[in-house]
Amino acid sequence: MGAWFIPVVNFFIPRQFVLDIGRASSASWTQKRDTTLVNLWWAAWIAHALMLVLAGRVAPGSMALLVVAEALMIAAAVLLGIVIERITASQSAAFGATVPVVPLTLGSEERGTPPVKR
Numbered sequence: 693m694g695a696w697f698i699p700v701v702n703f704f705i706p707r708q709f710v711l712d713i714g715r716a717s718s719a720s721w722t723q724k725r726d727t728t729l730v731n732l733w734w735a736a737w738i739a740h741a742l743m744l745v746l747a748g749r750v751a752p753g754s755m756a757l758l759v760v761a762e763a764l765m766i767a768a769a770v771l772l773g774i775v776i777e778r779i780t781a782s783q784s785a786a787f788g789a790t791v792p793v794v795p796l797t798l799g800s801e802e803r804g805t806p807p808v809k810r
Contacts, residue, residue: 718783
């Protein structure tokens, strides 16, 4: 999780974290729709950060650049909400599809004691 704070690395690794979580949540995550959604979220987030830097250096106090930067941040927040909802739905579906656990018998066959029959 420290990749969010390492310069330059923070432009690539957090996106990969989200993609990895999505892939681990569902076999169908590799569909182009979900990957595209993550890419759109990440592009909006990076564009927001770059727009803030640009606004601060080129035109400090420019309301127009600030509005564009904040619009990108809102877009990134909405897209991230959708990504989180999709990952949560995938994890919930996977959780509901788990194999039922067979109850253990009393006694341990590994220790050489037979199970207790009642």
